[in-house]
Each structure stands twice: as C-alpha cells, then as structure tokens.
Amino acid sequence: MRIECEITEQDYVDFNLYHFSKSKEFIKSRLVILVLCPALFAFITFNFSGSGSMFSNIIRVVLFAVIWIIFYPIVQRSMLINNVKKLLKDGKNKDLLGRHEFVFDEEGIIERTENAENRAKWAGIEKIVETKKAIYLYNSSVSAYIIPSQSFEKGEILAGFVEYLHKIAGK
Numbered sequence: 109m110r111i112e113c114e115i116t117e118q119d120y121v122d123f124n125l126y127h128f129s130k131s132k133e134f135i136k137s138r139l140v141i142l143v144l145c146p147a148l149f150a151f152i153t154f155n156f157s158g159s160g161s162m163f164s165n166i167i168r169v170v171l172f173a174v175i176w177i178i179f180y181p182i183v184q185r186s187m188l189i190n191n192v193k194k195l196l197k198d199g200k201n202k203d204l205l206g207r208h209e210f211v212f213d214e215e216g217i218i219e220r221t222e223n224a225e226n227r228a229k230w231a232g233i234e235k236i237v238e239t240k241k242a243i244y245l246y247n248s249s250v251s252a253y254i255i256p257s258q259s260f261e262k263g264e265i266l267a268g269f270v271e272y273l274h275k276i277a278g279k
Contacts (some may be wrong), residue, residue, distance in 0.1 A: 109212045109272065113259035115205050117196055122241045123254050124192045125185070142180060146173035210255060214276065217245065219253060228253075230277045238270045245273070 128134045150169045157165055196204065203221040211218040216229040234246040243266075244252040260266040273279075 109269070111210045111212075111255060111259055111269075113208055113210070113256055115208050115254055115256065117193065117205060119242060119254050119256050120196060120204060121189055121192050122239075123244060123252060124188065126237075126239055126241075126244070127250070127252075128188060138181070138184065142177060145180070146176050149173070149176075210253065212273070212276065217253060230279075233277050233279065236270070236273050236277060236279050238266075243270060243273070245277075 146169070149172050153165050153169050160168075195201075203224050206221065209220040211220070216227060216232070219226045219228075228247055232247055234248065237244040237246065237252075240257065242257055243255040245255070246252040257266060260269065
C-alpha cells in the first residue's frame with residue numbers, strides 16, 4: 109500500500125501536542141509545577157508578608173492558586189507550540205515537512221521525501237495511534253511517522269487503513 113501526503117508545520121505541532129498530552133513524564137512535571145508554585149507562593153506569603161491579616165493572606169493565596177491553575181496550562185501549551193515552531197525554523201529540517209510518500213509492505217515502512225529515503229521494519233514500530241487529525245506510527249518513544257487524516261478521502265478508507273496497519277504490524 110502506498111500513501112502520499114503533505115506534512116505541514118501544523119501537523120508537526122499537533123503531533124507534539126498529542127505526544128506531550130500523553131507523556132507520563134510531562135504530565136508528572138506539569139502536576140508538580142501546578143502544585144509547587146501555589147505552595148511556594150503560600151509559603152512566602154505566610155512567612156514573609158509583614159502586612160495584612162491572616163484572612164487577606166488566605167484570599168491572596170487562594171486567588172493566586174486559582175489563577176495559576178487556570179492559566180498555567182494555557183501558557184504552557186502556547187510555549188510548547190512556539191518552541192516547536194522555532195525548532196522547525198532552526199537548522200535544516202527539509203525532510204520533516206513537505207511532501208512524503210509512504211510505502212507499507214509485509215516487512216515494514218519506506219518513507220520517501222525529496223532528499224531522503226528511510227526504511228523501518230515493523231519490529232521498530234512501537235505503537236500505532238489514531239487521532240482525529242492524524243495517524244502516528246511511533247518509531248521511538250518521542251518520534252513518529254505522521255500521516256495526516258486529510259490524506260484519506262473518506263473515513264471508511266482511514267478506518268480500513270488503520271485496521272490494515274494493526275494487522276500487518278502485529279500491534
């Protein structure tokens with residue numbers, strides 16, 4: 109089976125957003141930061157604030173915690189998007205974006221771009237993930253072949269392709 113697709117900057121950003129939303133380490137560090145900053149603010153407020161009553165200090169801490177918990181994930185997502193876009197512009201990344209041809213056979217995947225040809229055996233594919241926006245064939249814990257959903261004309265074709273991948277890859 110052969111698929112041609114155009115991988116855009118947005119496809120690459122979407123992959124990173126998906127990956128980080130599922131990464132156990134990223135989720136753990138995000139929770140630590142979500143809890144640690146309000147705790148640190150509370151410690152500073154209660155130990156070094158010379159002015160204000162206990163009630164006003166509690167109000168400040170609660171207000172800070174609520175604002176932090178609401179806005180930190182939004183800011184973090186925005187920073188992730190900006191960092192991915194900066195990394196794509198930094199250096200030579202010709203083969204990450206643009207036209208890709210994927211050939212799938214019993215042995216594995218062949219990926220062709222304007223400047224390169226890569227082959228991966230099915231044993232090298234760790235997992236296959238389908239999202240609304242793309243299919244990700246993880247070839248490591250942090251990278252994947254990206255096949256945008258718009259590469260398929262109809263949903264049934266996409267569903268059939270994902271089923272085919274699971275069957276041929278044994279995943």
